Amino acid sequence: CGVFGMYSPHALDLAWLTYLGIFALQHRGQEAAGMCVSDGDKFHVEKDLGLVTQVFDERRLERVRLPNARVSIGHVRYSTTGSNLRFNAQPLTTRTNKGILGLAHNGNFVNAREVRNQMLMEGALFATTNDSEVMLNLIARESHMDLVEATAGAMQQLKGGYACVLMSRTALIGFRDPNGVRPLVIGQRDDGAYVIASEPCALYTVGARLLRDVLPGELVWVDENGLHSLMVHPAAPTPCAFEWIYFARSDGELDGVDTYASRIRMGMQLAREHPVEADVVVPVPDSGIGAAIGYARESGLPFDYGLSKNPYAGRTFIAPTQEARDLKVRMKLSPTSAVRGKRVILVDDSIVRGTTSSLIVNLLRDAGATEVHFRVSSPPIKHPCFYGIDTAARKELVASTHSLEQIRQLIGADTLAFISERGLAEAVSGPGLCLACFNGEYPAGTPLLNDVDKLA
Numbered sequence: 001c002g003v004f005g006m007y008s009p010h011a012l013d014l015a016w017l018t019y020l021g022i023f024a025l026q027h028r029g030q031e032a033a034g035m036c037v038s039d040g041d042k043f044h045v046e047k048d049l050g051l052v053t054q055v056f057d058e059r060r061l062e063r064v065r066l067p068n069a070r071v072s073i074g075h076v077r078y079s080t081t082g083s084n085l086r087f088n089a090q091p092l093t094t095r096t097n098k099g100i101l102g103l104a105h106n107g108n109f110v111n112a113r114e115v116r117n118q119m120l121m122e123g124a125l126f127a128t129t130n131d132s133e134v135m136l137n138l139i140a141r142e143s144h145m146d147l148v149e150a151t152a153g154a155m156q157q158l159k160g161g162y163a164c165v166l167m168s169r170t171a172l173i174g175f176r177d178p179n180g181v182r183p184l185v186i187g188q189r190d191d192g193a194y195v196i197a198s199e200p201c202a203l204y205t206v207g208a209r210l211l212r213d214v215l216p217g218e219l220v221w222v223d224e225n226g227l228h229s230l231m232v233h234p235a236a237p238t239p240c241a242f243e244w245i246y247f248a249r250s251d252g253e254l255d256g257v258d259t260y261a262s263r264i265r266m267g268m269q270l271a272r273e274h275p276v277e278a279d280v281v282v283p284v285p286d287s288g289i290g291a292a293i294g295y296a297r298e299s300g301l302p303f304d305y306g307l308s309k310n311p312y313a314g315r316t317f318i319a320p321t322q323e324a325r326d327l328k329v330r331m332k333l334s335p336t337s338a339v340r341g342k343r344v345i346l347v348d349d350s351i352v353r354g355t356t357s358s359l360i361v362n363l364l365r366d367a368g369a370t371e372v373h374f375r376v377s378s379p380p381i382k383h384p385c386f387y388g389i390d391t392a393a394r395k396e397l398v399a400s401t402h403s404l405e406q407i408r409q410l411i412g413a414d415t416l417a418f419i420s421e422r423g424l425a426e427a428v429s430g431p432g433l434c435l436a437c438f439n440g441e442y443p444a445g446t447p448l449l450n451d452v453d454k455l456a
Ligand code: 5GP
Pocket: 246, 284, 287, 316, 317, 348, 349, 350, 351, 352, 353, 354, 355, 356, 357, 358, 389, 390, 391, 392
C-alpha cells in the first residue's frame, strides 16, 4: 500500500494535492484508493475500489474538496490482509472522544488478530476485516489520553511492519514501526505545508522537498505549532529489502539509499557473481531494468530492449488468479527483434511463482533467441512476507518447494542464477535489512502459527 498526508498552515486545495500524491504512489497498490480532507470543522471522506483515476473522477473529487482545507490523508490499497472488498478500502474513519479520526496504513500487524480477539471479548465492535481497524480502535479507546499519547500507546501494543498516517480535524500524525520495515518520509513545501508519504516521489509531485525519513519507531505530528517528534519504540533498523529490489519507484531515496543506484549495483553484483558468455543483456520491463543496466555495465555486454511492454498494463502480480496473470503477461510483454539469433541474458528482479518467468523465456525462444540465461537480482524467495508485501503463500513460492535446478527446468532457461543474500545487502548498503522472505529470519515477529495459512 501507499500512504500520504498533508498539513497546511493556510488554506490549500488539499483534495487535488492528495489526489496527485496518491497518484504518484499508484505503483504501491491498484485495488482501491481513498482520501479524507478536513478544514478544522468539516471532515470529508471518499474511497472505493479501483485506480486513483477511476475512483476520483471530477465529481468525486469535488465531494471531498473544501475551500479552507488544512489536513488530509490518502491511501492506495494492495490487499494483504482483509479481502478485496469495498468496505476494506482506506482511509478508515471513526468517531471518538478525540473527535473524528482517519487512518491510512501500509504493512501488517502480526498480532492484530490476538489484539482484535481480546478487544472483542471486551465489547469492541469491528466493521471490517482490515487490521488497520484494530489500530484505530486501540487509539480510540484510550479515552483519558490525548491523540499523540494514545497513538504511541497503540504502537507499543501492535507488532509487525507498518507505516501509517492518521488525521484529526486539526492535526496530522505519521508513525513507523520499531524496525522501520515499511518506509515513510517527511517533506515540506516552500509555503510551509508538510507532507508525510510512503516515498519521496509523492513529495516531489506536490511540490515538496524531502526533509528526512520518519525514523524506525518514531511518531511525528504536525499541528498549528509545526512539526514535532516522539521516539516511541526504536529497535534495530531492518527496512524491507524488497523496497529497493522492486517495490519502490526508482526516483527516490529511502533511509538514505537511492533506489535506482541500488538496482544498478544489484545488477553489477549479479554480473560478478554469475557471469556467462552471451551476446546481449535484456531486462524484463519495468522491474528488471535497473539491474539489467548494472549487469550490462559490469559485464561489458550490450544492453538491449528485447521485450516491448504495453505501457497501459499494470503490475502483473496484482491479478488475482493464475489464469488472469498468464493473460496479463501476454497483454503486457512481447519480444522485439533484438533477441533474434542471440544468446540472451534475461534479467528480472525476482522469481515468485515462476509462471511469469517461464512465459517470458518461451516468448524469447519463439522470437529466435538461441540461448536464454536467466539472472535474478533478488535471492530465491522461500518464505512468506508478514509485513505487507504480498509475495504469496509459501506453497505458491516456487523456490520454497523446488531446487535451483528444478526451477531452471520449470522456467526453461539454459542457466539460472540468483544474487546472493550478502551481495544484495552490499548493493543496498547502509541500513540493516529485513531479508525474511529469503532467509526466514523475521525481525518484527510472526503471527501465531495457527493464525496463518500462509505458512502451509
Ligand atoms: P513469476 O515468474 O514469479 O511469476 O513473476 C516474477 C515477476 O513478477 C517479477 O518481475 C516480479 O516483479 C513480479 N511478481 C510476480 N508476482 C509477484 C508477487 O506476488 N509479489 C511481488 N512483489 N512481485 C511479483
